[in-house]
Amino acid sequence: MRAESVADLDGKIVLVTGAAGAIGAAIAAAIRAAKGTVIATDLKAGSGIDHALDVTSESDWQRVAAAVESRHGRLDGLVNAAGIATVGNIEKTDFATFKRVVAVNLDGTFLGCKYAFPLLRQKGGSIVNMSSVLGLVGGPNLTAYNASKGGVSLLSKSVALYGARYKPPVRCNALCPAFIAGPMVDEIAGGTKNPDAVKQKLALDIPLGRLGEPEEVASAAVYLLSDAASFITGADVPVDGGLTAR
Ligand SMILES: NC(=O)c1ccc[n+]([C@@H]2O[C@H](COP(=O)([O-])OP(=O)(O)OC[C@H]3O[C@@H](n4cnc5c(N)ncnc54)[C@H](O)[C@@H]3O)[C@@H](O)[C@H]2O)c1
Incomplete structure (x- = not known):
């Protein structure tokens, strides 16, 4: 078996959502440093962002997936990094806020996996979904965020099990930063x-x-995108300084 370099994304085309954010931008930079090609998306195009893509909009996903298909014919990776956070307990969180957080964090990740999947299964690929330690453990003031990230972690396992049926497979993992x-x-x-x-x-x-620093999340994302992680799928990968070790 070939030894794969952890930081080698040479020839890989990876779509990143939320690429203007702290973690998304660090991931995009780390993919380029590993010789990968980044398709950067965020709410607004321009200044390093290739496509405007509101992750909650099904028609935006359809438009961007069609553009990627006609330009590249496939994807090798997808990083769902767009996300929002709110603070609020079950009594204080209003329904509109709850629905907005779930729409961006969970619906957005669902739509990303759904519309990128046909492009990823062309040659096999890797999806990295941004969950959180708060997708693994709860906090009294994080009702909406906990619910959305818990959903992202288990959605990732379902996508991983489906993607494992393809040869070569589409892997899918959730990164869980503190x-x-x-x-x-x-x-x-x-x-x-x-x-x-x-x-x-x-x-x-x-x-x-x-x-943590955004670059510490980015290096874990590059690893999961690379062929060095070829036997890792369906995992919640903490990048948390040991927070969930106790
Ligand atoms: N920062 C943390 O401590 C932390 C910890 C664990 C997980 N995360 C997760 O990592 C991801 C990135 O977080 P970050 O720290 O870079 O946040 P950030 O606020 O710096 O960036 C988030 C990005 O998402 C974009 N975005 C928001 N709504 C969008 C939408 N509807 N469509 C498309 N883009 C949208 C924003 O424009 C922004 O560029 C999020 O999913 C977040 O929940 C962050």
Whole structure:
């Protein structure tokens, strides 16, 4: 069997959603550094974003999938990195907010897997869905986010089992980061009375004693996209400084 390099995406074409965000941009940069071709998407096109793609819009997915098909004929990878977070317990979360978080995080990931799948099964491929440690464990103030990310983790297992039927297979895994420095953590902390204290507490909760960096999520994504991860599918992969080890 050939030894595959972990950071080798030479010749692979990978679509990334949420590519203007902290983690999505780091993943796009890491794919390019590994010699892969990135199709970058986010809500607005321009400045490094190839296609405007609202992940909640079925017609946007159909349009972008058709454009990828006519230009490349296939995909080798998909990273569903678009996402939003809100803070709120079961009593305080209004239904509209719940539905919006689930629409972006879970419906968006479903639509991405669904419309990219026919392109991925051409030659086999790898899907990386951005779940979270909060897709594995709950928090009292994270009702909508927990529900959406728990859905992403189990959706990924279903897609993985279906994709395993193809030869070569379409693999699908969920990345489960803990708190990563960037706008999302700033927003969660900003919604509290003492943002700095909250950020400090989040870091102290992590056994490695700090928040993660987007590049640390990106290197795990590149690994899962690469042929070095050829026997890994249907997994929740924590990138969490040990948070879920206890
Ligand atoms: N930052 C963290 O601590 C953390 C931890 C675990 C998981 N995650 C997950 O990682 C992913 C990326 O998070 P991030 O920290 O880069 O957040 P971010 O806020 O920096 O970026 C999110 C990106 O998603 C885009 N987006 C939002 N709604 C969209 C929609 N409807 N259609 C298309 N794009 C949309 C935004 O424009 C933005 O560019 C998210 O799914 C998030 O839930 C983040």
